[in-house]
Amino acid sequence: MTLHPLIQSLLDDECTIADLPPELRPEGERLLRLMRLMGGEHIMVSQQVEQRVMAVLRERAARRRSLWAWLSTPLQLRMQVRPWLLGVALAGIAGVTIIVARRPQTPAAVVAPSPVEAVVRFVFYAPDAHHVAVAGSFNDWSPGAAPLARLDGGIWAITLALRPGQHQYAFVVDGQRWVADPGAPTVDDGFGRRNSVLAIDRPVAAL
Amino acid sequence: MKSLLALAVVAALPAAAQVPVAERLRDAPPAVRRAVDSMVVLAVARGLPAEPLILKAVEGTAKQAPPERVIAALGALFDRLGTSVAALHAGGLMSPAPGDIEAGAFALSAGLDSSAVAALTRNGARTNAAEATLRVGATLRAMGVPAAEVLDLVSRALRDGQPPGQLAALPAQVQAAIARGATPAAAAAGAARGQRGGGRPPEPPGRGRPPDRGPPPRR
Numbered sequence: 001m002t003l004h005p006l007i008q009s010l011l012d013d014e015c016t017i018a019d020l021p022p023e024l025r026p027e028g029e030r031l032l033r034l035m036r037l038m039g040g041e042h043i044m045v046s047q048q049v050e051q052r053v054m055a056v057l058r059e060r061a062a063r064r065r066s067l068w069a070w071l072s073t074p075l076q077l078r079m080q081v082r083p084w085l086l087g088v089a090l091a092g093i094a095g096v097t098i099i100v101a102r103r104p105q106t107p108a109a110v111v112a113p114s115p116v117e118a119v120v121r122f123v124f125y126a127p128d129a130h131h132v133a134v135a136g137s138f139n140d141w142s143p144g145a146a147p148l149a150r151l152d153g154g155i156w157a158i159t160l161a162l163r164p165g166q167h168q169y170a171f172v173v174d175g176q177r178w179v180a181d182p183g184a185p186t187v188d189d190g191f192g193r194r195n196s197v198l199a200i201d202r203p204v205a206a207l
Numbered sequence: 208m209k210s211l212l213a214l215a216v217v218a219a220l221p222a223a224a225q226v227p228v229a230e231r232l233r234d235a236p237p238a239v240r241r242a243v244d245s246m247v248v249l250a251v252a253r254g255l256p257a258e259p260l261i262l263k264a265v266e267g268t269a270k271q272a273p274p275e276r277v278i279a280a281l282g283a284l285f286d287r288l289g290t291s292v293a294a295l296h297a298g299g300l301m302s303p304a305p306g307d308i309e310a311g312a313f314a315l316s317a318g319l320d321s322s323a324v325a326a327l328t329r330n331g332a333r334t335n336a337a338e339a340t341l342r343v344g345a346t347l348r349a350m351g352v353p354a355a356e357v358l359d360l361v362s363r364a365l366r367d368g369q370p371p372g373q374l375a376a377l378p379a380q381v382q383a384a385i386a387r388g389a390t391p392a393a394a395a396a397g398a399a400r401g402q403r404g405g406g407r408p409p410e411p412p413g414r415g416r417p418p419d420r421g422p423p424p425r426r
Contacts, residue, residue: 137262140231141269165306166313166342178270185349185378187317190263190280191272197317197349199342199378 004151007031027149117161118200122146122171124181127154129173136169136195138162143172168195228261235268235277242278246285255288256305259312287312294321298328300337310341317345323354330362339374340365346378351391360399 009015010028020028122134132148138160139145148156148171168187170178180186181196189195228247232240243264247257263284267277291311295303303311307328314324324341331340340361347357360381364374377398384394 135269137266140262141266143269166310166346185346185351185382187313187349189266189270190283191267191270191276193270197346199346199375 004149023150117163119159120162120198120200121157121159122148122169122181124148124156124171124179125154126156126171126173129154129156131174132156133172133175134158134160134169135172135178136167136198138167138169143175162198162200164200167198167200169198170195231261231265232268235264236274238274239264239268239277239281242281246281250285250288253289255285255292256308258305259288259309260284284312284316287315290315290321291324294324295328295337297321297325298332298337300328300332304338306338307341310338310345314341314345314348317349319344319348319354319357323358326358327361330365334365336365336374343374343377347381347395350378350381350385352381352395353392356392356395356399360395363399 003011004024004027006015006020006024007028010017010020011031017025017028017032124132124134126132132150133143134146134148135141135143146158146160148158150156168189170180170189170193173179178193180194184196184198186194186196228243229240232243235243243261246260250257250260260281263281264277267280272280288308291308291314292303294315295307295311300307311324311328314327315321319327323344327340327344328337331337334340344357344361347360348354352360360377361374364377380398380401381391381394384397385391389397
Protein backbone atom coordinates (compact mmCIF):
# COMPACT_ATOMS: atom_id res chain seq x y z
CA MET A 1 0.00 0.00 0.00
CA THR A 2 1.42 3.39 -0.97
CA LEU A 3 1.22 6.14 1.60
CA HIS A 4 2.61 9.61 1.73
CA PRO A 5 5.66 9.57 4.03
CA LEU A 6 4.09 12.14 6.36
CA ILE A 7 0.89 10.12 6.62
CA GLN A 8 3.02 7.08 7.24
CA SER A 9 4.69 8.95 10.12
CA LEU A 10 1.28 9.89 11.45
CA LEU A 11 0.13 6.29 11.42
CA ASP A 12 3.33 5.26 13.13
CA ASP A 13 2.69 7.85 15.88
CA GLU A 14 5.81 9.76 14.91
CA CYS A 15 3.85 12.98 14.41
CA THR A 16 0.36 14.37 14.99
CA ILE A 17 -2.35 15.48 12.61
CA ALA A 18 -1.34 19.10 13.30
CA ASP A 19 2.11 18.39 11.85
CA LEU A 20 0.65 17.50 8.46
CA PRO A 21 0.21 20.09 5.72
CA PRO A 22 -3.47 21.08 5.33
CA GLU A 23 -3.97 19.11 2.10
CA LEU A 24 -2.94 15.84 3.79
CA ARG A 25 -4.98 16.27 6.95
CA PRO A 26 -8.30 14.94 5.61
CA GLU A 27 -6.65 11.74 4.43
CA GLY A 28 -4.72 11.48 7.68
CA GLU A 29 -7.87 11.92 9.74
CA ARG A 30 -9.76 9.35 7.72
CA LEU A 31 -6.98 6.82 8.02
CA LEU A 32 -6.67 7.35 11.77
CA ARG A 33 -10.41 6.93 12.18
CA LEU A 34 -10.40 3.78 10.10
CA MET A 35 -7.38 2.39 11.89
CA ARG A 36 -9.27 2.73 15.14
CA LEU A 37 -12.26 0.99 13.58
CA MET A 38 -10.25 -1.78 12.00
CA GLY A 39 -7.94 -2.39 14.94
CA GLY A 40 -4.82 -1.16 13.26
CA GLU A 41 -5.47 -1.99 9.60
CA HIS A 42 -4.70 0.94 7.28
CA ILE A 43 -7.94 1.11 5.33
CA MET A 44 -9.84 4.04 3.88
CA VAL A 45 -13.48 3.31 3.14
CA SER A 46 -15.05 5.46 0.46
CA GLN A 47 -17.54 8.09 1.53
CA GLN A 48 -20.29 6.27 -0.33
CA VAL A 49 -19.66 3.02 1.51
CA GLU A 50 -19.67 4.89 4.80
CA GLN A 51 -22.94 6.63 3.93
CA ARG A 52 -24.59 3.35 2.93
CA VAL A 53 -23.55 1.65 6.14
CA MET A 54 -24.77 4.55 8.28
CA ALA A 55 -28.06 4.67 6.39
CA VAL A 56 -28.66 0.98 7.06
CA LEU A 57 -27.79 1.35 10.74
CA ARG A 58 -30.08 4.36 11.14
CA GLU A 59 -32.92 2.56 9.38
CA ARG A 60 -32.55 -0.51 11.62
CA ALA A 61 -32.42 1.60 14.75
CA ALA A 62 -35.55 3.51 13.70
CA ARG A 63 -37.34 0.24 12.91
CA ARG A 64 -36.43 -1.15 16.32
CA ARG A 65 -37.62 2.01 18.08
CA SER A 66 -40.99 2.04 16.30
CA LEU A 67 -41.55 -1.69 16.95
CA TRP A 68 -40.80 -1.21 20.65
CA ALA A 69 -43.13 1.79 20.84
CA TRP A 70 -45.93 -0.29 19.31
CA LEU A 71 -45.26 -3.25 21.62
CA SER A 72 -45.09 -1.15 24.77
CA THR A 73 -48.25 0.90 24.15
CA PRO A 74 -51.24 -0.63 25.99
CA LEU A 75 -54.13 -1.73 23.76
CA GLN A 76 -57.73 -1.64 24.87
CA LEU A 77 -59.77 -4.54 23.53
CA ARG A 78 -63.52 -4.89 23.89
CA MET A 79 -65.04 -8.20 22.74
CA GLN A 80 -68.47 -9.75 22.71
CA VAL A 81 -68.31 -13.50 22.00
CA ARG A 82 -70.94 -16.19 22.12
CA PRO A 83 -69.62 -19.07 24.32
CA TRP A 84 -70.21 -21.80 21.69
CA LEU A 85 -68.31 -19.74 19.08
CA LEU A 86 -65.43 -19.29 21.50
CA GLY A 87 -65.32 -23.06 21.98
CA VAL A 88 -65.16 -23.68 18.23
CA ALA A 89 -62.39 -21.11 17.85
CA LEU A 90 -60.32 -22.65 20.67
CA ALA A 91 -60.75 -26.12 19.16
CA GLY A 92 -59.59 -24.77 15.79
CA ILE A 93 -56.51 -23.18 17.33
CA ALA A 94 -55.69 -26.41 19.14
CA GLY A 95 -56.06 -28.39 15.88
CA VAL A 96 -53.75 -26.06 13.98
CA THR A 97 -51.19 -26.23 16.79
CA ILE A 98 -51.19 -30.04 16.69
CA ILE A 99 -50.81 -30.09 12.88
CA VAL A 100 -47.92 -27.61 12.94
CA ALA A 101 -46.22 -29.46 15.79
CA ARG A 102 -46.37 -32.74 13.86
CA ARG A 103 -44.75 -31.29 10.68
CA PRO A 104 -41.19 -32.47 10.06
CA GLN A 105 -38.72 -29.99 11.41
CA THR A 106 -36.67 -28.10 8.84
CA PRO A 107 -33.21 -26.84 9.72
CA ALA A 108 -33.00 -23.25 10.86
CA ALA A 109 -32.24 -20.75 8.16
CA VAL A 110 -28.56 -20.38 7.51
CA VAL A 111 -27.46 -16.80 7.36
CA ALA A 112 -25.02 -16.40 4.51
CA PRO A 113 -21.89 -14.62 5.58
CA SER A 114 -21.64 -11.19 4.07
CA PRO A 115 -18.92 -11.00 1.44
CA VAL A 116 -15.66 -9.74 2.85
CA GLU A 117 -14.50 -6.49 1.34
CA ALA A 118 -11.03 -6.32 -0.13
CA VAL A 119 -8.76 -3.33 0.14
CA VAL A 120 -7.62 -1.95 -3.20
CA ARG A 121 -5.27 0.96 -3.80
CA PHE A 122 -5.93 2.96 -6.97
CA VAL A 123 -2.99 5.03 -8.17
CA PHE A 124 -3.06 7.37 -11.16
CA TYR A 125 -0.47 9.67 -12.68
CA ALA A 126 -1.85 13.01 -13.80
CA PRO A 127 0.50 15.91 -13.04
CA ASP A 128 -1.67 18.52 -14.77
CA ALA A 129 -5.01 17.46 -13.28
CA HIS A 130 -6.84 19.53 -10.68
CA HIS A 131 -9.16 16.75 -9.57
CA VAL A 132 -9.15 13.01 -10.11
CA ALA A 133 -11.79 10.51 -8.98
CA VAL A 134 -12.39 6.85 -9.62
CA ALA A 135 -15.83 5.74 -10.73
CA GLY A 136 -16.93 2.24 -11.47
CA SER A 137 -19.41 -0.54 -11.01
CA PHE A 138 -18.54 -0.56 -7.29
CA ASN A 139 -19.88 2.96 -6.70
CA ASP A 140 -22.61 3.17 -9.33
CA TRP A 141 -20.27 5.12 -11.62
CA SER A 142 -20.56 8.18 -9.44
CA PRO A 143 -17.80 10.61 -10.48
CA GLY A 144 -17.82 12.32 -7.10
CA ALA A 145 -17.95 9.33 -4.78
CA ALA A 146 -14.26 8.48 -4.62
CA PRO A 147 -11.90 11.41 -5.13
CA LEU A 148 -8.20 10.58 -5.20
CA ALA A 149 -5.76 12.44 -2.95
CA ARG A 150 -2.93 14.29 -4.64
CA LEU A 151 0.48 13.00 -3.61
CA ASP A 152 3.96 14.12 -4.63
CA GLY A 153 5.06 14.05 -8.25
CA GLY A 154 1.66 14.25 -9.91
CA ILE A 155 0.51 10.98 -8.39
CA TRP A 156 -3.07 10.61 -7.24
CA ALA A 157 -4.21 7.76 -5.01
CA ILE A 158 -7.07 6.37 -3.01
CA THR A 159 -7.64 3.12 -1.14
CA LEU A 160 -11.11 1.63 -1.26
CA ALA A 161 -12.78 -1.36 0.32
CA LEU A 162 -14.47 -3.32 -2.47
CA ARG A 163 -16.54 -6.45 -2.59
CA PRO A 164 -15.00 -9.50 -4.26
CA GLY A 165 -16.01 -9.98 -7.88
CA GLN A 166 -15.41 -8.39 -11.24
CA HIS A 167 -15.41 -4.63 -11.30
CA GLN A 168 -15.10 -2.16 -14.16
CA TYR A 169 -13.90 1.36 -13.54
CA ALA A 170 -12.29 4.46 -15.00
CA PHE A 171 -10.61 7.58 -13.66
CA VAL A 172 -12.49 10.84 -14.03
CA VAL A 173 -10.07 13.70 -14.58
CA ASP A 174 -11.28 17.20 -13.74
CA GLY A 175 -14.87 15.97 -13.69
CA GLN A 176 -14.99 15.61 -17.47
CA ARG A 177 -12.44 13.23 -18.92
CA TRP A 178 -12.96 9.47 -18.44
CA VAL A 179 -9.62 7.68 -18.65
CA ALA A 180 -8.95 3.95 -18.38
CA ASP A 181 -6.30 2.80 -15.95
CA PRO A 182 -3.11 2.34 -17.99
CA GLY A 183 -2.00 -0.45 -15.67
CA ALA A 184 -5.05 -2.69 -15.99
CA PRO A 185 -6.74 -4.69 -18.74
CA THR A 186 -9.61 -2.95 -20.47
CA VAL A 187 -12.86 -3.75 -22.26
CA ASP A 188 -15.09 -1.74 -24.57
CA ASP A 189 -17.60 0.24 -22.51
CA GLY A 190 -20.19 0.45 -25.30
CA PHE A 191 -19.98 4.23 -25.38
CA GLY A 192 -16.81 4.61 -27.43
CA ARG A 193 -14.39 4.41 -24.52
CA ARG A 194 -12.66 1.68 -22.53
CA ASN A 195 -13.28 0.50 -18.99
CA SER A 196 -10.55 -0.97 -16.85
CA VAL A 197 -11.18 -4.38 -15.34
CA LEU A 198 -10.45 -5.36 -11.78
CA ALA A 199 -11.01 -8.86 -10.43
CA ILE A 200 -11.06 -9.39 -6.69
CA ASP A 201 -11.10 -13.01 -5.69
CA ARG A 202 -9.38 -12.86 -2.36
CA PRO A 203 -10.36 -11.12 0.85
CA VAL A 204 -7.40 -8.77 0.75
CA ALA A 205 -5.61 -7.56 -2.36
CA ALA A 206 -2.36 -6.12 -1.10
CA LEU A 207 -0.45 -3.85 -3.42
CA MET B 208 -48.52 -9.32 -14.36
CA LYS B 209 -46.24 -6.33 -14.72
CA SER B 210 -46.32 -5.71 -10.97
CA LEU B 211 -45.43 -9.35 -10.35
CA LEU B 212 -42.47 -8.98 -12.68
CA ALA B 213 -41.47 -5.78 -10.93
CA LEU B 214 -41.49 -7.67 -7.64
CA ALA B 215 -39.40 -10.38 -9.25
CA VAL B 216 -36.94 -7.72 -10.42
CA VAL B 217 -36.48 -6.43 -6.89
CA ALA B 218 -36.04 -9.98 -5.60
CA ALA B 219 -33.52 -10.73 -8.34
CA LEU B 220 -31.32 -7.75 -7.55
CA PRO B 221 -28.38 -8.30 -5.19
CA ALA B 222 -28.77 -6.74 -1.75
CA ALA B 223 -26.18 -4.07 -2.47
CA ALA B 224 -28.10 -2.97 -5.52
CA GLN B 225 -31.46 -2.59 -3.86
CA VAL B 226 -31.33 1.15 -3.94
CA PRO B 227 -34.52 2.02 -5.84
CA VAL B 228 -33.89 1.81 -9.56
CA ALA B 229 -35.71 5.10 -10.12
CA GLU B 230 -33.29 6.82 -7.75
CA ARG B 231 -30.25 5.32 -9.47
CA LEU B 232 -31.57 6.52 -12.82
CA ARG B 233 -32.82 9.91 -11.66
CA ASP B 234 -30.34 11.71 -13.93
CA ALA B 235 -31.01 9.49 -16.96
CA PRO B 236 -32.93 10.93 -19.91
CA PRO B 237 -36.58 9.76 -20.08
CA ALA B 238 -35.88 7.65 -23.18
CA VAL B 239 -33.16 5.75 -21.32
CA ARG B 240 -35.42 5.20 -18.30
CA ARG B 241 -38.16 3.82 -20.54
CA ALA B 242 -35.68 1.52 -22.30
CA VAL B 243 -34.38 0.24 -18.95
CA ASP B 244 -37.92 -0.37 -17.69
CA SER B 245 -38.90 -2.47 -20.67
CA MET B 246 -35.58 -4.33 -20.92
CA VAL B 247 -35.54 -5.18 -17.23
CA VAL B 248 -39.04 -6.63 -17.42
CA LEU B 249 -38.04 -8.59 -20.50
CA ALA B 250 -34.81 -9.77 -18.88
CA VAL B 251 -36.59 -11.05 -15.77
CA ALA B 252 -39.20 -12.79 -17.93
CA ARG B 253 -36.36 -14.60 -19.73
CA GLY B 254 -34.43 -15.43 -16.57
CA LEU B 255 -31.63 -12.97 -17.27
CA PRO B 256 -30.09 -10.83 -14.52
CA ALA B 257 -31.41 -7.27 -14.52
CA GLU B 258 -28.67 -5.58 -12.51
CA PRO B 259 -26.09 -5.41 -15.35
CA LEU B 260 -28.63 -3.57 -17.51
CA ILE B 261 -29.40 -1.05 -14.80
CA LEU B 262 -25.71 -0.55 -14.10
CA LYS B 263 -24.95 -0.02 -17.79
CA ALA B 264 -27.65 2.65 -17.99
CA VAL B 265 -26.24 4.33 -14.87
CA GLU B 266 -22.76 4.20 -16.41
CA GLY B 267 -23.89 5.68 -19.71
CA THR B 268 -25.72 8.46 -17.90
CA ALA B 269 -22.69 9.24 -15.73
CA LYS B 270 -20.51 9.41 -18.83
CA GLN B 271 -23.07 11.72 -20.46
CA ALA B 272 -23.37 9.45 -23.47
CA PRO B 273 -26.19 10.37 -25.88
CA PRO B 274 -29.45 8.53 -25.07
CA GLU B 275 -29.43 6.61 -28.35
CA ARG B 276 -25.93 5.36 -27.58
CA VAL B 277 -26.94 4.25 -24.09
CA ILE B 278 -29.97 2.43 -25.48
CA ALA B 279 -27.79 0.76 -28.13
CA ALA B 280 -25.33 -0.33 -25.41
CA LEU B 281 -28.22 -1.72 -23.37
CA GLY B 282 -29.46 -3.66 -26.39
CA ALA B 283 -26.01 -5.09 -27.04
CA LEU B 284 -25.66 -6.08 -23.38
CA PHE B 285 -29.11 -7.69 -23.41
CA ASP B 286 -28.05 -9.73 -26.44
CA ARG B 287 -24.79 -10.73 -24.74
CA LEU B 288 -26.65 -11.90 -21.65
CA GLY B 289 -28.89 -14.06 -23.87
CA THR B 290 -25.90 -15.41 -25.80
CA SER B 291 -24.17 -16.10 -22.50
CA VAL B 292 -27.06 -18.27 -21.31
CA ALA B 293 -27.00 -20.25 -24.56
CA ALA B 294 -23.23 -20.73 -24.28
CA LEU B 295 -23.52 -21.79 -20.63
CA HIS B 296 -26.16 -24.35 -21.63
CA ALA B 297 -23.86 -25.57 -24.41
CA GLY B 298 -21.13 -25.93 -21.78
CA GLY B 299 -23.37 -28.14 -19.68
CA LEU B 300 -24.54 -25.58 -17.12
CA MET B 301 -28.29 -25.93 -17.50
CA SER B 302 -29.33 -23.75 -14.53
CA PRO B 303 -26.81 -20.93 -14.45
CA ALA B 304 -26.81 -18.46 -11.58
CA PRO B 305 -26.94 -14.72 -12.31
CA GLY B 306 -23.20 -14.51 -11.60
CA ASP B 307 -22.49 -17.21 -14.19
CA ILE B 308 -24.57 -15.36 -16.79
CA GLU B 309 -22.86 -12.05 -16.04
CA ALA B 310 -19.44 -13.70 -16.22
CA GLY B 311 -20.32 -15.23 -19.58
CA ALA B 312 -21.50 -11.87 -20.91
CA PHE B 313 -18.32 -10.26 -19.63
CA ALA B 314 -16.26 -12.93 -21.41
CA LEU B 315 -18.12 -12.16 -24.64
CA SER B 316 -17.49 -8.43 -24.23
CA ALA B 317 -13.81 -9.13 -23.59
CA GLY B 318 -13.54 -10.79 -26.99
CA LEU B 319 -14.20 -14.49 -26.46
CA ASP B 320 -16.82 -16.07 -28.71
CA SER B 321 -19.68 -18.26 -27.55
CA SER B 322 -17.83 -21.51 -28.29
CA ALA B 323 -14.94 -20.37 -26.09
CA VAL B 324 -17.42 -19.41 -23.35
CA ALA B 325 -18.98 -22.86 -23.64
CA ALA B 326 -15.55 -24.51 -23.44
CA LEU B 327 -14.57 -22.48 -20.35
CA THR B 328 -17.91 -23.32 -18.77
CA ARG B 329 -17.38 -27.02 -19.41
CA ASN B 330 -13.92 -26.83 -17.79
CA GLY B 331 -15.07 -24.76 -14.84
CA ALA B 332 -18.26 -26.68 -14.19
CA ARG B 333 -16.21 -29.79 -13.38
CA THR B 334 -14.92 -28.03 -10.28
CA ASN B 335 -18.11 -26.03 -9.61
CA ALA B 336 -16.20 -22.91 -10.54
CA ALA B 337 -17.77 -21.90 -13.85
CA GLU B 338 -18.13 -18.25 -12.88
CA ALA B 339 -14.54 -17.91 -11.62
CA THR B 340 -13.24 -19.74 -14.70
CA LEU B 341 -15.16 -17.45 -17.04
CA ARG B 342 -13.98 -14.33 -15.25
CA VAL B 343 -10.36 -15.44 -15.34
CA GLY B 344 -10.65 -16.34 -19.03
CA ALA B 345 -12.28 -12.99 -19.79
CA THR B 346 -9.63 -11.04 -17.89
CA LEU B 347 -6.86 -12.86 -19.77
CA ARG B 348 -8.57 -12.08 -23.07
CA ALA B 349 -8.93 -8.42 -22.04
CA MET B 350 -5.17 -8.38 -21.53
CA GLY B 351 -4.74 -9.33 -25.17
CA VAL B 352 -4.12 -13.06 -24.74
CA PRO B 353 -5.48 -14.85 -27.84
CA ALA B 354 -8.56 -17.01 -27.24
CA ALA B 355 -6.75 -20.28 -27.99
CA GLU B 356 -4.05 -19.51 -25.41
CA VAL B 357 -6.69 -18.48 -22.89
CA LEU B 358 -8.42 -21.84 -23.25
CA ASP B 359 -5.13 -23.72 -23.10
CA LEU B 360 -3.91 -21.93 -19.98
CA VAL B 361 -7.19 -22.17 -18.06
CA SER B 362 -7.92 -25.77 -18.99
CA ARG B 363 -4.35 -26.77 -18.10
CA ALA B 364 -4.64 -25.04 -14.72
CA LEU B 365 -7.92 -26.80 -13.98
CA ARG B 366 -6.58 -30.13 -15.20
CA ASP B 367 -3.65 -29.77 -12.82
CA GLY B 368 -6.14 -29.40 -10.01
CA GLN B 369 -5.48 -25.78 -9.11
CA PRO B 370 -7.94 -24.46 -6.54
CA PRO B 371 -10.09 -21.48 -7.61
CA GLY B 372 -7.90 -19.09 -5.57
CA GLN B 373 -4.82 -19.99 -7.59
CA LEU B 374 -6.79 -19.90 -10.81
CA ALA B 375 -7.68 -16.32 -10.01
CA ALA B 376 -3.99 -15.49 -9.74
CA LEU B 377 -3.33 -16.39 -13.39
CA PRO B 378 -4.12 -12.92 -14.80
CA ALA B 379 -1.65 -11.35 -12.37
CA GLN B 380 1.06 -13.79 -13.43
CA VAL B 381 0.40 -13.05 -17.09
CA GLN B 382 0.29 -9.32 -16.48
CA ALA B 383 3.60 -9.40 -14.64
CA ALA B 384 5.18 -11.12 -17.65
CA ILE B 385 3.63 -8.55 -20.01
CA ALA B 386 5.03 -5.77 -17.83
CA ARG B 387 8.46 -7.37 -18.24
CA GLY B 388 8.11 -7.11 -22.02
CA ALA B 389 6.53 -10.40 -23.10
CA THR B 390 3.72 -10.45 -25.63
CA PRO B 391 0.37 -11.50 -24.17
CA ALA B 392 0.53 -14.83 -26.00
CA ALA B 393 4.08 -15.52 -24.80
CA ALA B 394 3.17 -14.46 -21.28
CA ALA B 395 0.25 -16.90 -21.27
CA ALA B 396 2.43 -19.66 -22.68
CA GLY B 397 5.01 -18.99 -19.96
CA ALA B 398 2.33 -19.13 -17.29
CA ALA B 399 1.09 -22.42 -18.75
CA ARG B 400 4.60 -23.86 -18.60
CA GLY B 401 4.90 -22.60 -15.02
CA GLN B 402 1.83 -24.59 -14.04
CA ARG B 403 3.87 -27.71 -13.52
CA GLY B 404 6.96 -25.97 -12.10
CA GLY B 405 5.14 -24.17 -9.35
CA GLY B 406 5.92 -20.70 -10.72
CA ARG B 407 6.61 -17.52 -8.81
CA PRO B 408 4.20 -16.21 -6.20
CA PRO B 409 1.22 -14.53 -7.84
CA GLU B 410 0.68 -10.80 -7.76
CA PRO B 411 -2.75 -9.15 -7.73
CA PRO B 412 -4.33 -7.82 -10.95
CA GLY B 413 -2.91 -4.61 -12.33
CA ARG B 414 -3.68 -1.23 -10.90
CA GLY B 415 -2.93 2.21 -12.23
CA ARG B 416 0.70 3.16 -12.15
CA PRO B 417 2.48 6.30 -13.24
CA PRO B 418 4.08 5.67 -16.62
CA ASP B 419 7.83 6.06 -17.07
CA ARG B 420 8.52 6.82 -13.43
CA GLY B 421 8.50 3.34 -12.01
CA PRO B 422 6.20 2.13 -9.30
CA PRO B 423 5.35 4.43 -6.42
CA PRO B 424 7.06 3.72 -3.09
CA ARG B 425 5.68 0.66 -1.38
CA ARG B 426 4.97 0.31 2.25
